[in-house]
Amino acid sequence: MAKDMTVMTPERQEKAVEMTNSQENQPYLYPQQPGQPSQPAQLGQPAAAYPSPAFPGNQPQPPKKPQGTTICGIIGLIFGLLGFVLSFIPIINNLAAILGVIGVILALVGIIGTFRGKKKGKVLSIVAAAFSVLAIVITFSMQAAAGKALDDLSGAGSADAGSASSQQSSSKAAKPSESKQAGTQDLEGDLKSAHVKIVSAVRSDKDYNGMPTVLVTCQWKNNTDKNNSFMIIVNAQAFQQGQALDTAIYTSNPAGYDANSALAEVQPGATGTATIGYVLSDDSAVSVELTDQFSLDDSLKVSHTFKL
Known part of the structure; x- marks a missing residue:
C-alpha cells in the first residue's frame, strides 16, 4: 500500500518559517513564585530577572562587642x-x-x-x-x-684607720665624756656616717590595714662628704618585747608625718628631720634603735625606750 505523505506547499512552508522566528524573539519567562501576581510578558521587552535568594553569608554582620575586662x-x-x-x-x-x-x-x-x-x-x-x-x-x-x-x-673607713694611732695615744688622757663613745648611746650620739638624735616616739593614726601605729621622729646630720638621705646611711628600727615592728603604710598622712623626709637628701654637714611610722603589736613600750645602714658591726648605735 502506498503511504500517505503530506505535501508541503509553498504557503505551508512560509507559515512554518514565521512561527519559528516568532518563538526565537520571545523572552524566557521564569517560573512564577507562589504568592506573586502574574505579569504578562510584553513582546519586545526583556523579562524581569528572577531575584537571587538571600544567603546568611551575604548579610552584613554587626561589629563584635568587647567581652569582659582584660x-x-x-x-x-x-x-x-x-x-x-x-x-x-x-x-x-x-x-x-x-x-x-x-x-x-x-x-x-x-x-x-x-x-x-x-x-x-x-x-x-x-x-x-x-x-x-x-x-x-x-x-x-x-x-x-x-x-x-x-x-x-x-x-670614711680608710680615713678612720689612718687616724686610729693618734686617737689611741690621746685616749688615755681624754675623759670618757669627751671621747667618742663606742657602744650604745642614749637618745643622741654619733654613728660612722651621721650624728643622730631620737626626738620622740608617739602614738599615731592607724595604717591602711586599720592597725595602730607609732610615729618616730629623728634629727640627723650628714657627716659624709656627699649628698645623702637618712634612709641611705642610717638603719632605723623599732622593737616591742624584742620583736622588730613592721614599717607602717598610711592612706593619708597623719599629723607630723612626712613620707618623703627619710628619702630627702641633704648636703655634707647639713641637718635634716626624718619621720617613720611603725605598726604596733600591743601596748608595751617601744625601743627605737639607730645604727649605720651598711655596717657589719652594730655595737655602735643610738637607742631609747619610750612608754606609750
Missing part, C-alpha cells in the same frame, strides 16, 4: 602596685624590680588586647604599666644611692 591588665596592675610599694625598701626592692618587669609585660599584653577590641580596660592597663615602670625606676635609683653610700663609707 585579665592581663588586672594582674599587671597588682604586680605594679606591689613593686611600687616594695621599691622603697632596701634589699627587698630587688623583688620589686622583678615584679615591675612582669607587670610591664602583662600591661602591654592587656593594652594590645584592648586596641584590637577583644577586651575592655585600656585605662587599667595603662595605669598598670605606669606603676610597673615606676617600681623599676625607683628600685634602680635606690640601689644607685646605696652603692654611693657604700663608697662613702669605705672612704
